[in-house]
Amino acid sequence: PLPPDPHATCLMIYTSGTTGRPKGAELTHGNLTANLDSLHQAWGWRADDVLLHVLPIFHVHGLIVALHGALNAGATAVLLPKFDAEQTLHMLQARRCTVFMGVPTIHRRLVNAPNAAGCDLRHMRLLTSGSDRLPDDLFVAFQETFGHTLLERYGMSETSMLISNPLHGERRIGSVGLPLPGVEVRIVHPETEAPLPDGEVGAVQVRGANVCKGYWRQPDKTAAAFTPDGWLRTGDMGLREPDGYFTLKGRSKDLIISGGYNVYPPEVELVLAAHPAVAASAVIGCADAEWGERVTAVIVVREGTAVTAAEIIAHCRRHLVDYKVPRRVRFVDDFPRNALGKIQKAELRQALCGRE
Template sequence: MQKLDVITVGGLLDRVASEHPDNEALVYTDRELRYTYREFNEYCRQVAKGLMALGIQKGEHIAIWATNVPEWVTLQFATGKMGAVLVTVNTNYKTFELEYLLKQSDSTTLVLINGTKTSNYLDMVYELCPELKNCQPGQLTSERLPLLKNLIYIGEDTPAGMYNFKQLLEMANQITDEELDQRQASLDPHDCINMQYTSGTTGFPKGVMLTHYNIINNAHSIADCMNFTHKDRLCIPVPFFHCFGCVLGTMTCVVSGATMVPLETFNPVRVLETIEKERCTAVHGVPTMFIMELEEMDKNSYDTSSLRTGIMAGSPCPIEVMKSVVNRMGAREITITYGQTEASPAITMTRTTDPIELRVATVGRVIPNVEAKIVDPETGEDCPPGVQGEICAKGYNVMKGYYKMPEATAQAIDKDGWLHTGDLGVMDENGYFKITGRLKDMIIRGGENIYPREIEEFLYTHPLIKDVQVIGVPSLKYGEEVLAYIQLRPGARLTKEEVQAYCVNKIAKYKIPSYVLFVDSYPTTASGKIQKYKLRQQAIEELGLESLTKIETA
């Protein structure tokens, strides 16, 4: 079993830069940006000194609201050197969510871009802090956000009341190398260094406190499971604000001395072009991303022969999609990772040496130095192999807790240190896990427990179905009925009756969808996770079932 690495994020980058100084650390093909590890480490040091010159202390909270721009990954490692906690902001947030996050996280600094195609970040910030327009940079006194002082803008024209990110490099001259080294040496690997907000599908989002120790060791395990070395080059189209981007992506590269090749935003054509141009050996993505890449490969020719591995995660991975990624994209050692932000994030993972059957049908075994078990959600007793229950995890990867939410923390982590994931799964006698659903997602139809994942996997085998999401909708007779939202392959035609006929005698009658709706897309979070609760709301409106939601049950 691997030995745990007791080091800070800043110390890790120093170490890797001395071991692989001339290896490429960070490459952006859209702007011809290339840093070796020596150059990247030096640049992160400059930014860290700039942040210190602003007066930012160890443990202070810096929020970043940006797509996968180079400054994002620089800030991740610069804060890791000078000890500020990086608070990641979902790129889809609107004013209300931004205000909540900045207040709840006690952030004193916000680093931001001008926005995305669908959101103008500057307009939202000025709406929250109209005082910005008439204040000097660093001098903000905001009525709604009293702790917020510094706004740092990534881009060309610097808006009123803000610093420009480039000014950090100028301010760096006010701090000596010795002062930065002293600050870095004062950091404890068990300090919180990263705070990520859970998507908040129930209640308000919670700030997950992750330490240097949490994320560095999780990245080591992930790298080991993928056989990652300094020779690998990882295409990262998943967002940095999510653990998938900044732990399974950037941190996993850095612990290995591998090359980070991020995309500012996901685009299937750009992903395939980047893999071809940079000879990437690995690519990450959620299933919907891989589905879009495979569709693009149907239309145009791309050389993905350099691909070896990568991670498909973020939501249940359809077996047929997984096989296509192996056979058509050439990622013969593609892996699946299961976990959640509260676990830094990986809990289980398939290995590159696992036979294809296990790599497409399970989420692997526990990663080194982590324990996982299946418990009965009612009794809390351990379940034997093959019996479904809630997945619980324990080890170095479990978060420090939710920021300023002791009760929510106590609900998630029991007195013995086990993290209760809220996910349902089964474990076989060899320790391989399968995810069967969420405790909340389970459909109960006439007393029968139905797990959407099982029906989804079956419907994926239909040659005309591209993607499917199964949910429960209210029913007067049965309590709930099964509904399948289906995306068809280009040019395909299919009726509800044909879908139901395909299921007859292949899955239990009570599992056959009573409703079938055809859609072009699903509502997703910015990290690509499909929001099933929104699909349920959509279906209830579309089918006119609102009155049934008001029926009280015991």
């Protein structure tokens, strides 16, 4: 057979957003090859690796990063029909797996599994986390429980992987790491798109052979997604440290402008996560006549504990400047999530904003 045309579409991944018409990102043979080659370099894939696979295979994370990564290296992939924390820990040991990829929800359940304490994972070499921000407390808890430091990385449907903490080197808490080989990343002003200096929060833009050629049958969406010189507007906010590490600050659509100040939800969520009664949190902006948007904290209370809205606000006041402190606190039993466990903030805003 003839080799595939590197410019031909070989895979269409629909974006995981919850608003508007779904967009099918057209990934070419060349896109996949470029990304798999860069991951092979960055993560040291080997033919003797054994991947335990528990992720859905209709997303970039489970299909390209995990399954294609293993196949590209000639490695072994062990697929579980569904995720179960106890079974996963058992299989990681029984099959002498070397690689495991998950999302924060999965890693949290592994840490809390009844058989976690006696789990021996010394044979493993790579455990990654992605598809949502890895909370600081989970980063530490996983390390303390299993003796492994999770490798957090950043990617999206339109590009597969972009940035990763290093396999060998500092895996920095709160950071997604350094650009993969062959990938360019820059931070620009959200309105002018002028490049910003290190340390300033702006819009994340990327460029490279891994970036999709556009959205299927949506030329207007494709044109809006790219700059004239070929940079993809990711829709994420972040900053670059002087040593090249990148930190994400959330989606641009989730940015809260309250009283003229920019509030980045992940910063508030980190403070909330430090409260002993908070099992999980999401910070959203709700329309407000006085503030423009009011910072609203949505809380899942940790089992066996109790906390009031006033106590949550007081906790935040001890750690945040005034304009970042939540003006409202809502308690819920759980969050709406997508297939990868990512909290769907658009659904939260629709359900909770305007209700008192």
